[in-house]
Amino acid sequence: MVPMADGSFAKFNSKNQAHIYLATDLEMSLFPNHLSMFVDNNIVSPTINAELMSSELLQVVNVAIVDPKIVSQLFEHVLPKEWKNSYLVEWRQNIVSKVWLERFWQYLTFLTMNGNDKPETDFEQWPLVPCMGQRLCSLHTNTPCLLSHSGLSSDVITALAKLHCYVVDESEITLNNKILSNNFPGGDAAGVLNALKQCIKNSQKSAADLFAILSVDEKIALK
Helix, strand or coil: CEEECCCCEECCCECCCCCEEECCHHHHCCCCCCHHHEECCCCCCHHHHHHHCCHHHHCCECEEECCHHHHHHHHHHCCCHHHCCCCEEECCCCCCCHHHHHHHHHHHHHHHHCCCCCHHHHHCCCEEEEECCCEEEECCCCCCEECCCCCCCHHHHHHHHHCCCEEECCCCCCCCHHHHHHHCCCCCHHHHHHHHHHHHHHHCCCHHHHHCCCCHHHHHHHC
């Protein structure tokens, strides 16, 4: 019997059964209502934990060491299924709180500090970047999002939002600028142009058709 983080116990089974996960406290904090999946780090001794992590055991029983890819897969337990592979969604804080999102970005930063140069690649299918207008966008490179709103007028930001191009909102939580700059252009003229090109590509419309929803003032602001 293995003690789990929710106080329950689990049994070893064959490898094709539901997994028992070995995770850090930070990883487990991303799944506060699903702790029955994780071994309790406060009870299992380092010696037993080392045994659980042995390659011999991992090959034959339903124990798995959590890594970013597994975390991303397990997000199906905590995020709406329809969010998967969406590049932009409404940020509903009754579903994803600021506290939870902060933990996720702490996790990404932890991964970068431990030798993972691009941890965001395992999470590209989930929209977890806070943007202005209470939106969340994905870290996928085809997401029309700008890293900085510095120098952008309110008319430009409004026009971009109408075109489903948003600007990262760094006022909400602490983000990792290195990760963001790997995926999103800045808010200069070249960055705005690249984002607009991606908007046109994603919409599968012509530029004229896409820009038809903008007011005259908004079109002038984008020039």
